[in-house]
Amino acid sequence: MSIQELLTPILSFLKCETPQAWLDEAVKKENLDIILIDHLICELKAAQSAMFLIRKYAVDKESANALLAWLEPFETFIYKREGDWRELPAKNKLSKTVIPKSNAKYGQDLIDKMVVLIKEELHHFYQVLEIMDEYGVEYKSITPCRYAKGMLRNVKTFEPDAMVDKLIVGAYIEARSCERFAKLAPHVDKRLGDFYISLLRSEARHYQDYLTLAQEISGQDIAERVQFFGEVEAKLILSDDQDFKFHSGVPA
Template structure:
């Protein structure tokens, strides 16, 4: 079993997120180690790609370049580390369908250029915060290799959601509390609504329907 997580590492994250991960999701994650790791690797790779796209689209913004280049390097390094665990365990890294989570959050992104960037940055904050919250939930439950790895990820990635929020407020030149509230409601629905497939950011598993014939 991995060591207990220091609560100070997630200070601010639990307050930022609208709800905790359901216990049913944690129980399902412990049953689906292979899918958990493969989808986690995809999440790390996509997080790096998102940071690099922001850098490409906003080359004139120095602070964004600095924060996103560091974030992209860290996410790619974490991708490599998850990939190494996958291979050591005899699993095959492969493409799998993504969860509804990131796409669901982006349904709330506004269309205007300025509004879109603010909303994408707020979405990034939620994705990073939820990832850390799940590392915290899983680290004490998994074996030493994966649990210890998730504990270390929590230590290194807890800063990411604050970076996204800071950039959103800087670009908006004002607090973004209203957008946080709007996305918090959407995020809570995505995290608590039963999901038909298990993924790193999925909701709790959908209950299996009882297909037995009704008694006469």
């Protein structure tokens, strides 16, 4: 499938395209470090978000603990700066079969989709570390940008609506990431551009997985909530932003 064929549904889902001002800032050599480090953290956050959904809504305590153990080496590397990043691929696997709770009516589907997504995100996490090593970019702690928090503050507080909203937010974050990979790819060197296109190809369906789950779990038409979060997301992307990051708005 061509890049344009992958992008067409993503662009029709998003309510706006990335502003040129963000792209102009993103391709500056002095911003390569922040783009790569923030991208690295985004991959881990995506895995954590998917894992949170499984642990909260779909599995028993034993399975939840196995999921936590799976993610631990990656979190330890980021939050405690411990471990050798080259050993992470060997740790990207579940230690046991994850079993849905007996009362989780959508448990197996949620587990199946999210486990695949987590594996992919952690693989991409490692690939970003490889790129950082090649480009001589050292990992350092950075502050989170306003983007995800700006979306999540609109999530409802009662279930299952809260879960449905979180899945819709996940869909927008995944779609925006793909759109930005496509924007960046022609303006960076070939190694990085090829990497962004490979990510676009592998992640293009993630937002649809989130939306499918949201619709299944809601049992009602979610179009109104999808529209609502699309407008929230577009406002964050198009408004002035003091903090330049991978998902930030217009550089102020």
